[in-house]
Amino acid sequence: xxxxxxxxxxxxxxxxxxxxxxxxxxxxxxxxxxxxxxxxxxxxxxxxxxxxxxxxxxxxxxxxxxxxxxxxxxxxxxxxxxxxxxxxxxxxxxxxxxxxxxxxxxxxxxxxxxxxxxxxxxxxxxxxxxxxxxxxxxxxxxxxxxxxxxxxxxxxxxxxxxxxxxxxxxxxxxxxxxxxxxxxxxxxxxxxxxxxxxxxxxxxxxxxxxxxxxxxxxxxxxxxxxxxxxxxxxxxxxxxxxxxxxxxxxxxxxxxxxxxxxxxxxxxxxxxxxxxxxxxxxxxxxxxxxxxxxxxxxxxxxxxxxxxxxxxxxxxxxxxxxxxxxxxxxxxxxxxxxxxxxxxxxxxxxxxxxxxxxxxxxxxxxxxxxxxxxxxxxxxxxxxxxxxxxxxxxxxxxxxxxxxxxxxxxxxxxxxxxxxxxxxxxxxxxxxxxxxxxxxxxxxxxxxxxxxxxxxxxxxxxxxxxxxxxxxxxxxxxxxxxxxxxxxxxxxxxxxxxxxxxxxxxxxxxxxxxxxxxxxxxxxxxxxxxxxxxxxxxxxxxxxxxxxxxxxxxxx
Numbered sequence: 001x002x003x004x005x006x007x008x009x010x011x012x013x014x015x016x017x018x019x020x021x022x023x024x025x026x027x028x029x030x031x032x033x034x035x036x037x038x039x040x041x042x043x044x045x046x047x048x049x050x051x052x053x054x055x056x057x058x059x060x061x062x063x064x065x066x067x068x069x070x071x072x073x074x075x076x077x078x079x080x081x082x083x084x085x086x087x088x089x090x091x092x093x094x095x096x097x098x099x100x101x102x103x104x105x106x107x108x109x110x111x112x113x114x115x116x117x118x119x120x121x122x123x124x125x126x127x128x129x130x131x132x133x134x135x136x137x138x139x140x141x142x143x144x145x146x147x148x149x150x151x152x153x154x155x156x157x158x159x160x161x162x163x164x165x166x167x168x169x170x171x172x173x174x175x176x177x178x179x180x181x182x183x184x185x186x187x188x189x190x191x192x193x194x195x196x197x198x199x200x201x202x203x204x205x206x207x208x209x210x211x212x213x214x215x216x217x218x219x220x221x222x223x224x225x226x227x228x229x230x231x232x233x234x235x236x237x238x239x240x241x242x243x244x245x246x247x248x249x250x251x252x253x254x255x256x257x258x259x260x261x262x263x264x265x266x267x268x269x270x271x272x273x274x275x276x277x278x279x280x281x282x283x284x285x286x287x288x289x290x291x292x293x294x295x296x297x298x299x300x301x302x303x304x305x306x307x308x309x310x311x312x313x314x315x316x317x318x319x320x321x322x323x324x325x326x327x328x329x330x331x332x333x334x335x336x337x338x339x340x341x342x343x344x345x346x347x348x349x350x351x352x353x354x355x356x357x358x359x360x361x362x363x364x365x366x367x368x369x370x371x372x373x374x375x376x377x378x379x380x381x382x383x384x385x386x387x388x389x390x391x392x393x394x395x396x397x398x399x400x401x402x403x404x405x406x407x408x409x410x411x412x413x414x415x416x417x418x419x420x421x422x423x424x425x426x427x428x429x430x431x432x433x434x435x436x437x438x439x440x441x442x443x444x445x446x447x448x449x450x451x452x453x454x455x456x457x458x459x460x461x462x463x464x465x466x467x468x469x470x471x472x473x474x475x476x477x478x479x480x481x482x483x484x485x486x487x488x489x490x491x492x493x494x495x496x497x498x499x500x501x502x503x504x505x506x507x508x509x510x511x512x513x514x515x516x517x518x519x520x521x522x523x524x525x526x527x528x529x530x531x532x533x534x535x536x537x538x539x540x541x542x543x544x545x546x547x548x549x550x551x552x553x554x555x556x
Contacts, residue, residue, distance in 0.1 A: 002041040005245065006258040006465075007034040008074055009275075013261070020259055020276065020286060025247045027257055027280045031240035034259070035074045037465075038206070039230045047227060048191050054100045055220050055227065060170055061101070062088040062469040063218040068179055068444070068493045071214040071234045075262040075299040076271050076465040078484050079473070081215075082347040082444035083492045085109065085178040088170035088469045089156070092222060102154075108184045109176055118155035118176070118350060118394040155394045157380040159471065169474030173379075175347055175394050177442045177493070185210050188229075202246075212237075217467070247281030255280040264301070265292045268335045269454055269481055271463075293463040296473070297482050300450075304328035305488035308445045314496050316428045318352070322402070322448060323419040324485065329404050332483040334452035343376070344422070344446045345472035346398040350391045351441040351498070352426050354398055356382050359424070371422040373401040377475050387430035399475055400424065402448075433501035445492040450483040451476055 009015065013033055020029050044052055055061065068083040085108075089101065156172040189207045210216055213231040220227045245255050260275035274290035306324040322344060334340055348354070358366075359375045367373065380396025402422045431439045449472075468474075473482065 001043075001046060001248075001250075001253045002256070003245075003254065004037075004039040004041075004256045004258070006037045006039075006260065007032055007241065008037075008077070009034040009259070009261045011261050011263050015259075022257075022278050022280070022283065022286055024284070025281060026244055027255075027278060028244040029259075030242050032242075032259070033236055033240050035077065035235065036233045036241060037077060037230060038209075039228060042227045042229075044225050044227070050100075051104070051191060051227075054104050057092055057100060058220060058222065059090040059092045060088075060221040060469075061090075061219075062170060063216075064088070064470065065178065065181055065184070065216045067214050068491055069214070070487060070489050070492055072486055073484060074234055076273070076295055076297070076463070077232055077234070077467070078299050079297040079467045079470060079482065080447045080449075080484050081470050082175075082345075082447060083177075083179075084347070084444050085176050085181075086347070086471060087174040088471070089172045089174070090170045091172075105174070107187055109178060118392065155392060157393050157396070159379045159397065160377050160475070169469055169471075173397070173471065175349070177349060177444065179493075180211070181216060182211060184216070219469075245280050254282075259286075260289075262299075264333075267294070268333055268338075269294045269298070271295045271298070295463055295466070296480065297467065297484065298332070298334075300483050300485070301333050302327070302330065304330075304483075304485045306448050306485050307488050308492075308494060310443075310494055310496055314428075316498075318426055318428065318496055320346075320424045320426055320443075320446075321421050322424070322446070323421045324448070326405055326418065326420050328485060329420055332450045332452060332481075334450075334481055334483070335454065338452040338454060338481070340450050340452040341373070342402040342404050342448070343451055343472075344400050344402055344424075344448045346400070346424070346446040347395070347444055347471070348380075348398065348426070349395040349442070350381055350388055350393065350429065351395075351431060352428050352443055352496070353381060353384075353396055354378075354424065354426050355384060359398070359400070368403070370424065371403040371420065372424070373403050375400050384427070389432055391429065397471060398424075399472060428496070428498050431498050431500045433503050435503045437500060437502035439498045439500050441496045441498050443494045443496060445487055445489070445494070447472065448485040448487075450485075452481045452483070453477070454479040454481050 007029070009032070018030070019032055021027070044055060047055070064081050064086040066081050066083050073080055087105065156174045158171065159169060159173045185207050188210075189204050210231045212233065214234050215232045217230040217232075218227070219230075245257065248255060257278045257280060258275065259277075260273045263272045263274075264270075265272040270292045271294075272290070272292040275288070276286040277289050278286045304324075305328055306322055309321050309323070310318045311321060329342065331340055346354075356375070356378055359372075359378075361367070362374075375398065377399040378396065381391050381393050382396065383391065405420055428441060431441070473480075476482075
């Protein structure tokens with residue numbers, strides 16, 4: 001087992017050497033004001049049989065969980081995903097069953113009965129080699145074929161891939177609203193840690209600490225044959241970080257420690273870091289270090305925020321509004337010859353969806369009125385008529401390019417204090433009935449970011465803090481630079497009230513039995529009216545024929 005504990009301090013943050021003390025058997029920190037990332041790497045032989053069986057059937061498996069609490073991402077951990085649990089999965093064999101993964105997800109997610117949750121079931125994967133790709137402007141309007149022998153028949157969706165042979169993202173994707181990872185932590189404690197040689201009270205304590213993390217990542221690939229679990233805390237607890245790390249008992253285990261600060265590099269695509277490093281139980285003192293590396297995920301030099309809301313009353317056709325201060329929409333510090341565009345990536349559960357024909361329009365009036373440029377990619381459930389209980393898969397993803405205001409301000413112009421708002425029309429599905437006549441749809445905030453093309457000679461290799469398989473990053477070229485806007489809100493999930501059919505036992509005239517009885521009456525009256533109209537037509541035709549015959553006989 002290998003552990004890496006990294007503290008990231010602000011450049012202007014003060015530091016006392018007594019706040020990090022290294023001895024021959026331990027390292028202790030006290031009152032550190034810093035962001036923190038804990039990363040643990042475990043070999044397959046250290047995992048329980050149940051978990052190992054899932055990984056041995058996987059070419060790659062990536063879990064991304066983000067809290068619905070608002071937090072400020074810091075460099076080099078500036079990348080984001082929408083709140084909830086994201087699963088990116090590629091089976092080892094295209095025709096292999098993933099029932100073991102579904103069983104594992106059911107234990108990890110453990111949804112309550114009121115959650116809009118699409119259960120995991122057996123998958124059947126196909127690869128469409130005829131899918132076109134041109135740059136970053138493309139659509140996936142039919143990622144699932146209608147042939148039942150080749151379609152993905154479970155809750156996973158197939159994300160649009162630029163190349164199925166050299167894909168940079170997993171072939172299957174899943175999402176569910178998960179406000180807490182308590183079930184995941186319990187599974188790690190009772191299954192993973194209890195099987196590991198490092199099991200003990202300290203391991204259970206560190207697993208409990210994940211409950212307060214802002215994001216948690218779990219990664220596995222068949223090349224490394226190792227499982228990596230990462231937790232990120234973007235702000236310290238009250239009083240700062242105070243902790244102690246003991247030398248591992250086994251020589252095969254290792255704890256790496258880093259106390260670093262991040263700053264802009266010499267090149268626009270670089271991040272420069274410096275600070276202290278040590279291997280607990282191996283090094284005798286903390287070693288100073290300084291290094292830089294190109295990074296796809298870059299911080300913005302000025303505060304840039306956005307908020308998300310739904311204009312009331314939402315009804316069954318809510319409109320998502322993404323509001324940003326105009327000061328947040330200044331061009332990012334990318335190379336001067338780079339082309340930058342503002343994007344938003346929506347993760348919509350099955351309860352809500354967009355109209356692909358409406359959003360993919362080239363109608364200038366519609367796009368300008370909503371401050372949109374174009375729909376760049378989509379995948380998932382696109383049926384415009386299906387109710388939620390008919391939809392099998394978890395939902396859909398949408399990548400849209402947003403319009404930005406024209407840069408007319410100069411140093412002598414007073415900044416415009418108003419917000420710039422982009423609106424996205426959406427639609428709610430019919431949900432199952434309830435006793436109250438209402439259900440709540442949980443809609444996570446989308447991520448908003450700048451995507452800038454980098455120079456052809458830019459080396460964008462994997463850096464020690466790189467984060468991939470986010471869903472939206474694979475929709476761009478490998479040399480793209482991303483600049484994230486920070487969501488400004490207490491909670492990054494919107495709750496939309498959806499009217500539904502009221503079950504038996506409720507009050508009012510919209511109970512199920514009343515609607516059923518009324519429907520039968522309306523259908524019966526309609527049927528009688530049709531019969532009456534047919535009888536009238538038949539009677540009128542008969543009388544008309546008789547009159548015509550009488551007139552004809554009289555003329556003769």
